[in-house]
Amino acid sequence: MFPKPIEKSSAGVRRGYQVLLPIALFIWLLPLLAIFLTSIRPAIDINSGNVFGVPSDFLLIENYKAVFVQSKAGMYLWNSVRITIPTVIFAVGLSCLTGYALSVYRFKWAVPLFFVFVAGNFVPFQILMVPVRDLSVNTGLYNTVTGLVLFHSAFQLGFCTLFMRNFIKALPYELIESARIDGVGEFKIFWYLVLPLVKPAIAALSVLIFTFIWNDFFWATVLIQGDHALPITAGVRALNGQFVSQWQLVSAASLLAAVPPVVMFFAMQKHFIAGLTLGATKG
Amino acid sequence: MSSTDSAELALNNSSGPPSGQRSWLHRNRIKLAPWLFLLPGLIFFFIYVIAPIFQSIWISFYEWDGLSDKEWVGFANYVELMDDDRFYTSLVNNVWWLLLYMLAVPAGLGIALFLNQTVTGIRLYKSLFFFPFVISQVVVGLIFSWFYNPDFGIVGIVWEFFGATPPAILADEDLVTFGIIFAGLWPQIAYCMILYLTGLNNVSPDQVEAGRLDNAKGWKMLWYVILPQLKPATFIAVVVTVIGALRSFDLIAIMTQGGPYGSSNVLAYYMFETALSEYGFRMGYGSAIATVLFLIMLVYISFFLWRMYQDERG
Numbered sequence: 001m002f003p004k005p006i007e008k009s010s011a012g013v014r015r016g017y018q019v020l021l022p023i024a025l026f027i028w029l030l031p032l033l034a035i036f037l038t039s040i041r042p043a044i045d046i047n048s049g050n051v052f053g054v055p056s057d058f059l060l061i062e063n064y065k066a067v068f069v070q071s072k073a074g075m076y077l078w079n080s081v082r083i084t085i086p087t088v089i090f091a092v093g094l095s096c097l098t099g100y101a102l103s104v105y106r107f108k109w110a111v112p113l114f115f116v117f118v119a120g121n122f123v124p125f126q127i128l129m130v131p132v133r134d135l136s137v138n139t140g141l142y143n144t145v146t147g148l149v150l151f152h153s154a155f156q157l158g159f160c161t162l163f164m165r166n167f168i169k170a171l172p173y174e175l176i177e178s179a180r181i182d183g184v185g186e187f188k189i190f191w192y193l194v195l196p197l198v199k200p201a202i203a204a205l206s207v208l209i210f211t212f213i214w215n216d217f218f219w220a221t222v223l224i225q226g227d228h229a230l231p232i233t234a235g236v237r238a239l240n241g242q243f244v245s246q247w248q249l250v251s252a253a254s255l256l257a258a259v260p261p262v263v264m265f266f267a268m269q270k271h272f273i274a275g276l277t278l279g280a281t282k283g
Numbered sequence: 284m285s286s287t288d289s290a291e292l293a294l295n296n297s298s299g300p301p302s303g304q305r306s307w308l309h310r311n312r313i314k315l316a317p318w319l320f321l322l323p324g325l326i327f328f329f330i331y332v333i334a335p336i337f338q339s340i341w342i343s344f345y346e347w348d349g350l351s352d353k354e355w356v357g358f359a360n361y362v363e364l365m366d367d368d369r370f371y372t373s374l375v376n377n378v379w380w381l382l383l384y385m386l387a388v389p390a391g392l393g394i395a396l397f398l399n400q401t402v403t404g405i406r407l408y409k410s411l412f413f414f415p416f417v418i419s420q421v422v423v424g425l426i427f428s429w430f431y432n433p434d435f436g437i438v439g440i441v442w443e444f445f446g447a448t449p450p451a452i453l454a455d456e457d458l459v460t461f462g463i464i465f466a467g468l469w470p471q472i473a474y475c476m477i478l479y480l481t482g483l484n485n486v487s488p489d490q491v492e493a494g495r496l497d498n499a500k501g502w503k504m505l506w507y508v509i510l511p512q513l514k515p516a517t518f519i520a521v522v523v524t525v526i527g528a529l530r531s532f533d534l535i536a537i538m539t540q541g542g543p544y545g546s547s548n549v550l551a552y553y554m555f556e557t558a559l560s561e562y563g564f565r566m567g568y569g570s571a572i573a574t575v576l577f578l579i580m581l582v583y584i585s586f587f588l589w590r591m592y593q594d595e596r597g
Binding site: 001018032120122 | 312313314316317318320321323324325327328330331332333334335336338339340342349396397399400401402408410411412413414415417418419420421422423425426427429430435436437440469474477478481482483486488491504505508509516519526529530532533536537550551554555558559566569570572573574576577580583584587588591592595
């Protein structure tokens with residue numbers, strides 16, 4: 001293990017480490033702490049310049065309630081759900097199929113097509129912006145949740161295919177071969193044999209895509225105009241304009257926007273990290 | 284799956300009588316199957332990702348407001364770019380982003396080394412250190428905007444503590460880009476940290492022991508024994524950091540909208556501004572900027588694919 005385990009160090013070093021840990025964490029998360037304190041402050045604190053000190057009154061429930069009552073935050077959050085969940089299902093579902101096709105079959109196009117998916121995953125959003133917006137306008141999908149879901153699903157397919165293909169490739173190929181020799185149909189092999197084995201990959205991808213899509217701001221700005229379909233990320237910016245200098249409310253709304261991915265991360269931490277660090281241990 | 288299951292499946296599958304048509308399908312099913320699995324995803328990906336890349340490049344040769352007829356202008360948009368000060372400012376800022384964003388890699392390694400212990404509660408510490416990455420950049424941008432506010436932000440408090448006049452970072456043409464990059468580093472360092480923590484978890488204990496026997500310690504051990512084993516983690520950290528730097532959009536949109544006077548613009552935001560904002564719907568010109576950004580990214584994409592190709596063969 002590197003660095004040297006702290007248990008093997010002197011008592012002084014050990015104690016120093018124990019003290020240093022919480023201090024480092026405090027500094028690291030200071031921005032979050034500040035925004036949380038602001039979100040429970042009364043407005044008078046902010047007007048009098050007490051922005052980072054101890055709040056003069058704790059208005060946790062009042063402020064968060066005010067966000068829902070005075071703005072469309074509830075609707076924005078609901079829109080985020082309506083955008084994120086179907087995208088996760090579509091992108092992960094389709095990538096099970098593409099990942100399977102590109103890993104199990106040895107055909108001439110397997111590697112080139114795989115590379116197309118990988119490359120597509122890395123392109124800057126701006127190179128897609130004008131044509132995708134144009135396509136959405138022409139098909140009546142502009143400014144709709146459906147339009148955003150369709151685009152997100154297609155774009156995330158690049159990353160999901162990369163992930164799934166590598167995961168399935170690492171499964172023992174003999175399993176599939178012996179099923180074939182037994183005369184099992186291709187789709188049945190996929191459905192009954194491979195799909196149960198890729199459950200961990202499905203879980204990891206789902207939490208990752210959930211976070212990516214929930215936090216998307218760019219495409220929401222490009223493809224959505226009205227409140228009826230605006231997700232919370234773009235909504236928070238709109239609120240920032242609406243609640244001018246009512247920072248306690250903007251902070252509360254920001255934290256609300258951050259809650260679902262944070263909960264997702266803590267609930268599925270193992271899968272989340274496994275997904276994110278894919279390839280970080282092996283070349 | 285148990286052997287009885289697969290036997291049952293085999294029975295189900297061979298139940299139909301082998302007619303002529305069926306047997307052609309049967310003989311070729313291994314050839315056909317991958318295409319059937321691929322088709323839905325491939326069509327989808329082609330419509331929304333692959334085709335738009337070429338359409339954008341095509342549109343960059345036109346003058347187009349998005350509504351009326353396109354007008355062919357050849358390379359005029361690119362010629363105009365060469366004389367566009369705002370374009371150069373964005374390009375230079377992108378270089379700053381690329382360079383300074385790279386600090387996330389060693390910083391992430393540093394925190395990972397700091398946290399790679401087994402004291403009680405360390406798992407929770409690791410998760411909490413990772414926190415900033417999970418939060419939307421919109422929220423990160425808002426938080427740092429307040430921090431930088433000279434009247435009441437943390438920066439103001441710190442500067443006044445030392446008796447200095449706090450700078451208005453986001454209103455200062457020379458400082459603004461660095462202020463935004465600093466905000467962006469916060470989640471990016473968390474990302475690199477988690478990559479390195481996973482990498483450190485898989486460092487071979489034998490080699491560390493062997494290094495200790497050879498009297499390697501501290502920096503020497505890190506440089507000659509640990510870092511070579513962390514190569515895959517470093518590679519991914521560099522790739523995601525480069526892409527993050529070139530994709531920087533959210534923070535700029537939230538914190539400054541490219542201002543003051545375009546001084547914090549980057550290509551990603553400048554493109555959006557030209558094509559889709561009150562400054563006019565110049566889709567062709569915007570597409571030309573996007574094409575330049577795409578070509579820069581293509582260098583990295585090619586590098587990444589080349590590395591992957593080596594792995595595939597090896």
